[in-house]
Amino acid sequence: MKAAVLRNVKQPLSIEEISIDNPNINEVLVETKASGVCRTDLHYIEGNYSHQLPVVLGHEVSGIVKEVGDGVKYLKKGDTVVGCLSIFCGRCERCLEGRPALCLRDPIWDLSRNTDEKTKLFKQNETINQFLRLSSFAEMMLVHENSLVKVDPEIGYEQLALLGCGITTGLGAVLKTAQINPGCTVAVIGCGGVGLNVIQGARIAGALRIIAIDTVENKLQMAIDHGATDIVNATSQNIVEQIIKITNGGVDYSFDAIGAKITVEQSYEIIRPGGTATVVGLIPQGVKIELDGGGFIDEKKIQGSCMGSNQFRTDIPRYIELYKQGRLKIDSLVSQTLKLKSINQAFEDMKTGEFARSVIVFE
Ligand SMILES: [Zn+2]
Ligand SMILES: [Zn+2]
Numbered sequence: 001m002k003a004a005v006l007r008n009v010k011q012p013l014s015i016e017e018i019s020i021d022n023p024n025i026n027e028v029l030v031e032t033k034a035s036g037v038c039r040t041d042l043h044y045i046e047g048n049y050s051h052q053l054p055v056v057l058g059h060e061v062s063g064i065v066k067e068v069g070d071g072v073k074y075l076k077k078g079d080t081v082v083g084c085l086s087i088f089c090g091r092c093e094r095c096l097e098g099r100p101a102l103c104l105r106d107p108i109w110d111l112s113r114n115t116d117e118k119t120k121l122f123k124q125n126e127t128i129n130q131f132l133r134l135s136s137f138a139e140m141m142l143v144h145e146n147s148l149v150k151v152d153p154e155i156g157y158e159q160l161a162l163l164g165c166g167i168t169t170g171l172g173a174v175l176k177t178a179q180i181n182p183g184c185t186v187a188v189i190g191c192g193g194v195g196l197n198v199i200q201g202a203r204i205a206g207a208l209r210i211i212a213i214d215t216v217e218n219k220l221q222m223a224i225d226h227g228a229t230d231i232v233n234a235t236s237q238n239i240v241e242q243i244i245k246i247t248n249g250g251v252d253y254s255f256d257a258i259g260a261k262i263t264v265e266q267s268y269e270i271i272r273p274g275g276t277a278t279v280v281g282l283i284p285q286g287v288k289i290e291l292d293g294g295g296f297i298d299e300k301k302i303q304g305s306c307m308g309s310n311q312f313r314t315d316i317p318r319y320i321e322l323y324k325q326g327r328l329k330i331d332s333l334v335s336q337t338l339k340l341k342s343i344n345q346a347f348e349d350m351k352t353g354e355f356a357r358s359v360i361v362f363e
Pocket of ligand 1: 040041
């Protein structure tokens with residue numbers, strides 16, 4: 001099968017013919033139909049996060065089940081599925097507490113193959129590493145059944161793919177991590193693939209005022225289309241001063257969808273006493289965040305959000321219903337579709353900041 005392989009950081013992905021194994025116990029072979037190109041993938045290409053190489057990236061995906069291994073009862077051949085990196089064991093403390101996105105993934109639960117077993121991906125004698133137990137920049141995926149949710153087959157594959165990461169992360173940060181109140185004021189820093197879904201989550205949850213912050217005018221326009229009530233262009237003004245001014249003291253909830261030191265710190269500075277800042281963006285390894293300690297006496301809080309605190313097997317079908325009702329926009333998040341051979345173009349386009357999501361589509 002064809003796959004886009006990362007062989008060296010800061011280099012384009014190479015399109016290669018590689019092999020994929022047959023499903024073992026609890027594993028599922030999936031024909032990839034569409035895969036979103038997420039900023040997290042770019043972080044690994046640029047070396048902000050490291051992974052054993054060579055690796056096939058990609059983690060926002062929809063597809064069709066081709067074959068199931070022994071023990072798989074949840075899925076059968078022909079099912080339409082969405083993949084999610086939040087694989088859950090269903091047996092650890094976090095899973096049993098209802099927080100499967102934080103699954104402790106104890107090796108005793110066999111969510112991965114042992115190191116002495118055949119690898120899932122390979123090229124002759126060379127091991128090709130799997131990324132986040134998915135590796136969706138390839139024509140086929142071999143994954144554990146607990147990385148998949150069965151979904152409505154009548155939805156487009158591009159739309160379904162986006163539910164696997166960007167939408168679940170953005171909506172979940174608002175609805176599940178922060179659990180905002182109707183009538184509150186929200187600010188969202190960064191209006192890309194995830195930020196636009198934070199905005200949609202705030203709209204769905206009944207926020208009274210949703211302030212979108214970005215440096216790219218086109219994204220601010222998209223923010224309005226997805227539910228923002230106010231926009232602030234961060235190129236021309238000090239966003240902290242501006243937000244404090246227009247909200248008369250700060251917002252109830254802020255969300256950082258960038259993951260840069262400065263924007264995370266700003267997300268804390270723009271909340272009012274009792275407010276909560278939620279960090280959704282992925283912060284590069286090793287970056288330290290500095291906060292004004294005085295904020296704690298005002299009960300200002302800052303928290304992380306892991307993939308929107310998802311319970312993806314129940315969340316994603318619900319988000320699909322919201323989409324069918326017209327309350328969740330997905331079509332407008334797909335900026336362009338490309339073939340696998342053009343995947344490097346998708347990363348170049350991402351760097352321009354003009355695109356919400358590029359989606360790789362497979363024949
Ligand atoms: Zn992602
Ligand atoms: Zn678990």
